Amino acid sequence: MRWRLPLxxxxxxxxxxxxxxxxxxxxxxxxxxxxxxxYRRADFLTLLGRHALVVIxxxxxxxxxxxxxxxxxxxxxxxxxxxxxxxxxxxxxxFPPVAVLALAVPVLGFGTLPIIVALLLYGLxxxxxxxxxxxxxxxxxxxxxxxxxxxxxxxxxxxxxxPLAAPVILAGIRTSVTINIATAAIGATVGASNLGDPIIxxxxxxxxxxxxxGALTIGLLAITVDSVFERWQRRH
Amino acid sequence: xxxxxxxxxxxxxxxxxxxLGLESVNVAANRIVLGTGFRAHQVxxxxxxxxxxxxxxxxxxxxxxxxxVRLCWALVLVVLMLMAMPAWLAIAADRLVDPSLPxxxxxxxxxxxxxxxxxxxxxxELRVRLALSRxxxxxxLLPVLAAWWLALAFWLEPLALLREYRGRSDPFxxxxxxxxxxxxxxxxxxxxxxxxxxxxxxxxAGIQRLVFSVLNIVQTMPSLALFGxxxxxLAWLAANVDWIAALxxxxxxxxxxxxxxxxxxxxPMVRNTFxxxxxxxxxxxxxxxxxxxxxRQVFLQVRLPLALPxxxxxxxxxxxxxxxxxxxxxxxxxxxLGTFIFQGLGQAAMDLVLLGALPILFLxxxxxxxxxxxxxxxxxxxxxxxxx
Numbered sequence: 001m002r003w004r005l006p007l008x009x010x011x012x013x014x015x016x017x018x019x020x021x022x023x024x025x026x027x028x029x030x031x032x033x034x035x036x037x038x039y040r041r042a043d044f045l046t047l048l049g050r051h052a053l054v055v056i057x058x059x060x061x062x063x064x065x066x067x068x069x070x071x072x073x074x075x076x077x078x079x080x081x082x083x084x085x086x087x088x089x090x091x092x093x094x095f096p097p098v099a100v101l102a103l104a105v106p107v108l109g110f111g112t113l114p115i116i117v118a119l120l121l122y123g124l125x126x127x128x129x130x131x132x133x134x135x136x137x138x139x140x141x142x143x144x145x146x147x148x149x150x151x152x153x154x155x156x157x158x159x160x161x162x163p164l165a166a167p168v169i170l171a172g173i174r175t176s177v178t179i180n181i182a183t184a185a186i187g188a189t190v191g192a193s194n195l196g197d198p199i200i201x202x203x204x205x206x207x208x209x210x211x212x213x214g215a216l217t218i219g220l221l222a223i224t225v226d227s228v229f230e231r232w233q234r235r236h
Numbered sequence: 237x238x239x240x241x242x243x244x245x246x247x248x249x250x251x252x253x254x255x256l257g258l259e260s261v262n263v264a265a266n267r268i269v270l271g272t273g274f275r276a277h278q279v280x281x282x283x284x285x286x287x288x289x290x291x292x293x294x295x296x297x298x299x300x301x302x303x304x305v306r307l308c309w310a311l312v313l314v315v316l317m318l319m320a321m322p323a324w325l326a327i328a329a330d331r332l333v334d335p336s337l338p339x340x341x342x343x344x345x346x347x348x349x350x351x352x353x354x355x356x357x358x359x360x361e362l363r364v365r366l367a368l369s370r371x372x373x374x375x376x377l378l379p380v381l382a383a384w385w386l387a388l389a390f391w392l393e394p395l396a397l398l399r400e401y402r403g404r405s406d407p408f409x410x411x412x413x414x415x416x417x418x419x420x421x422x423x424x425x426x427x428x429x430x431x432x433x434x435x436x437x438x439x440x441a442g443i444q445r446l447v448f449s450v451l452n453i454v455q456t457m458p459s460l461a462l463f464g465x466x467x468x469x470l471a472w473l474a475a476n477v478d479w480i481a482a483l484x485x486x487x488x489x490x491x492x493x494x495x496x497x498x499x500x501x502x503x504p505m506v507r508n509t510f511x512x513x514x515x516x517x518x519x520x521x522x523x524x525x526x527x528x529x530x531x532r533q534v535f536l537q538v539r540l541p542l543a544l545p546x547x548x549x550x551x552x553x554x555x556x557x558x559x560x561x562x563x564x565x566x567x568x569x570x571x572x573l574g575t576f577i578f579q580g581l582g583q584a585a586m587d588l589v590l591l592g593a594l595p596i597l598f599l600x601x602x603x604x605x606x607x608x609x610x611x612x613x614x615x616x617x618x619x620x621x622x623x624x
Binding site (some may be wrong): 080102199214219 | 357360471513
């Protein structure tokens with residue numbers, strides 16, 4: 001029962017994606033001027049899958065690299081890099097994701113790969129910042145007590161530091177994924193095919209029905225993912 | 237402090253490898269064809285390229301013992317290198333661009349971008365190590381900006397970025413104006429509405445829950461989706477309600493953009509205002525009451541001034557966020573700097589993309605710094621107990 005809300009959103013999302021054809025009357029009513037009212041250049045399930053895949057790949061890499069980097073610079077060996085990494089992680093948040101995406105294209109070219117790289121780079125920032133905040137927020141006495149109990153450095157990290165920092169890290173991952181879902185949609189303008197496609201195509205062709213189909217699906221995807229995180233965070 | 241500064245050593249080493257190994261500039265006959273890349277030694281020959289590495293090597297040697305004096309010298313060198321970068325581009329333009337081809341242009345290559353990035357990172361590192369304020373870092377960038385401006389105005393005519401700008405200097409100025417007015421209007425409206433909502437929320441807990449859950453959903457909605465969702469109802473309103481159409485509102489353009497921007501801006505604004513007003517020390521309020529202040533006086537002279545720094549933090553977050561989101565609004569015809577980004581992406585003209593993206597980045601950084609400094613000033617005054 002605790003997962004009811006995320007499940008409700010997920011089933012709404014799937015129902016919309018699978019039942020788009022059944023809603024034709026609705027879109028026909030909204031966009032009475034056009035002959036075609038359902039976006040058919042690609043199947044909505046495929047678009048949703050591609051969108052999710054890009055976000056999942058970029059976000060998982062960002063979590064591994066981001067949490068890894070934050071752990072590294074809080075250990076004695078990497079401590080020299082801590083101030084710089086912390087500064088960049090907080091300053092980088094000022095950069096608008098669209099600008100980062102736009103700057104990635106000249107360097108990496110068009111297509112899906114540059115989007116994944118751009119999302120990965122941008123998604124790192126909130127994760128690094130929150131992991132640092134989480135690890136640094138642990139009181140020294142807690143760490144000392146763990147060491148006093150005979151734990152090794154690795155054990156302290158695994159069994160004490162990471163569990164204590166988990167809620168803050170999770171909040172960072174949530175921010176990162178939310179931004180990634182939104183930015184991936186804009187990626188449709190640089191040649192990646194995903195849920196942004198119907199919106200862009202609708203804007204270009206002046207077809208409101210296309211825009212609505214894309215916007216509703218992305219919106220539901222974003223809300224579903226966010227409600228999962230919401231649920232998850234409450235458990236910590 | 238006698239230990240070497242490993243960070244700067246690593247940065248300088250990476251800069252050195254990138255500078256010699258990657259293409260420094262590229263030259264194209266016009267804006268469509270792919271340019272040919274030139275590495276540093278192909279621009280000025282090996283002796284020149286090695287000389288150009290000297291400042292990097294010097295910094296690396298300086299930071300092997302990280303005393304304050306040595307770090308200061310490293311800072312001077314880093315700033316000088318940033319100032320020398322446009323001069324390098326001017327030299328490259330002079331040597332590589334054929335003046336008889338009026339369309340030929342010089343593009344900034346990956347080596348230069350990497351160097352710029354690493355030098356800025358070094359600047360941040362040095363600023364932290366020397367404990368300079370954020371303000372001071374901007375003063376350090378002033379000569380750098382002056383050098384770039386001089387070079388752009390007089391010596392860098394063939395630079396591709398500049399050619400793109402020359403072709404559309406009027407639309408560019410309009411775009412900046414539109415961008416700033418959209419951001420200004422969104423932040424202004426959401427400030428007023430946000431404060432009113434926060435005040436209402438302090439009275440009724442029910443409103444608080446409702447407002448936060450609605451705004452949270454809006455915040456998770458991807459910008460492109462929200463802009464899209466607003467198109468339909470606004471188009472319908474404009475078609476069916478006369479006075480709305482008379483206001484110039486339609487499905488595309490500034491109206492849905494502004495509405496969506498306000499929607500996104502409300503959450504940080506309401507949250508910060510609400511928290512700021514709620515967290516004023518109860519003891520301070522009590523003593524103000526005890527001094528015989530009326531409700532209105534307590535609010536205007538005690539609670540509001542004390543809450544101001546946190547509210548300003550909300551304005552900062554909102555402004556920076558709105559500057560980025562306005563770029564997306566270009567897709568629904570709202571104008572602004574995003575227009576160049578999406579035009580450039582459509583035409584595969586990367587310098588046009590840069591013409592849109594770089595000013596957006598710059599605006600975001602400037603807004604962030606200015607509002608951040610303002611907030612910390614107010615905070616200091618509060619800590620010092622100076623009445624405002």
